[in-house]
Amino acid sequence: MSLDDPTHTLTGDDVAYPVDVERPHETSEDYSLTELLAVTAAHEIENGELAFIGVGMSLISGVLAKHTRAPDCQLVTESGYVGSRPPGVVQSISDTVLGVDALVATNQLQIFTDNQRGLFDVGIIGAGQIDRYGNTNSTVVTGDEATYERPKVRLPGSGGSNDIMTSCGRSIVMMRQQRRAFTTELDYTTAPGHLDGGDDREEAGFRGDGPSAVITDMAVFRFDDDGEMVLASTHPGVAVADVRDAVQWDLRVADDVVTTPEPTRGEIAVLRTIDPTDTVLRGSDYVYEVEFEEWSERVMEHWKTLQDE
């Protein structure tokens, strides 16, 4: 933890990549949309920020930020760690890699008390469904027929997403872009976005500002003053019309919609070093096939790369 200008997020040639890769600052030529999603979410974390992150895609983005553009961001995880610098993929919320370089090892009550007090800057969550105001569902898919008690699909549940979206400074939602997920009507509201828009959050007494961005494998959305989602950028090769087709409502599109910046070779190399067994990135079936011995050797070898940095 350095005391040097922690608010300055590194960009371009200033980023020091902890991996051995040629021309790390140049644009990557072979990245997947999942990798682009992870990198784009990592760019939402500024250096020095306290970033409250859940397991899976959001944590790999946090770990990438910590090892690249935002070395002085502090990762916060709900099971009790603050300040971790995990040398590899975080498989679960009490993964012991979160113990590496942690500043704090405490309990869940304390972490969420600090969150409700407004001490954390940015939270990243996932969800199964989202509506135009950024309210999310990660509890049940019922459609018109099924019920909460006997749903069509039982999803994992809130986890920390409700608490983060209620009280964290701002929130980022990471999702797969699917028409059935970007819905006009949630089957169940797990976490509050901008509610019905306007001043609703303020009237509800929420301390956090709610969702500020939604990042998918097709696009990045921001929110306007009404609290409604606006298409801000599309990923390379994705047209605005493609995104409209993957949203159920009449999507607002920014006047100056841009193309999402492509990742650098260094960022992709770091991502693949964090996740050598494709546990999160899923470019292959490797994680479903690798034998125990090979898995353990590979994980330890990759940990070493990021621990030695």
Place this chain on the structure above:
Amino acid sequence: MSRTDGDGRAHGGERALESLSSRAPSGTPTGARSRRDKTTDLETAIDEYVPDGASVAFGGMGGRDPEAAAREIVRQGKSGLTVLDDARTTLFDVMVGAGCVDQYTGSWVGTSLISQGFNVRRAVEESIPHHLEMRDVSNFGSSLMFLAGAMDVPFVPTRSMVETDIPAHNPDLEVVADPLGSGDDLALVPAAQPDVAIIHVQRADALGNAQIWGNVVNDHLKARAAEHVVVTCEEVVPTETIQRHPEVTRIPFYAVDAVVEVPFGSHPWHCYGYYYADLPFYREYGLQSKEREGFLEWADEWVLPHDEYLEKIGADRLATLEEMESKINEVPGVRGDDATAPEGSR
């Protein structure tokens, strides 16, 4: 516990040791009653403290989970359990698939990044093997229900969960306007006081002073909220070892009923400072449990007395998991902080 025996504590000395109940009506001294050797074996502890129909909370959270204790619950064929908890992974999915659980109150269910909680899904969606009733709370809600239970007050308020469907579908939660007049709505989270909390830790002494290295999740609260507490641990250590690092005694002896030494008691998950998670093992669980038939075969193969389970995993594999963890975290030696001191009973 030689140093603290007869040290003039408020309730020391006079009272005879009473039976296994750790919780008596408020105002009843627990100090003397709780100063006894609580070590037992896993089969006895589960048999004694987890009757059919009990409400149970488990420690850890995708790390330091009491997996061996949950397999023992399945092995003993317990039924009608209510699980009052936070986020639950494989141990919950196994118990649900085996038909042990009727109801769950908590914040998240699944298994890991690379598989879903297929048994939980089958139970909730299709009532296989029977219906599982779900009562959702948020993660903060789960902490607060144990805080309220530990404080022995009916509820604790929070800003979380208001303006969402969580209180609408969980009849235990109530949203009220602040009675003190701030104008804010608050969700009241009712106290959870499970019949038993089962918590796996790195080290405990025979009296039940339980030390947790690394993160604590909600375990300090669950232990105090529950009527009874079973601590399973990697190592039972002398009280002198506990006294060397009292700051990590997250669960005190006076909250504990039983202490069981269960090495690798969290496998296939992690135990901070002891071993890393066995991802290929729970990957196989995820793949097999995708279909009901596959799960039943898995349970036949792996729901075993713990020593047989470890033998089946294999000493080499367990040693590799220990080696992995040693690359990232360490805890002080059992016999002192001197790096050259020999490790404990393992």
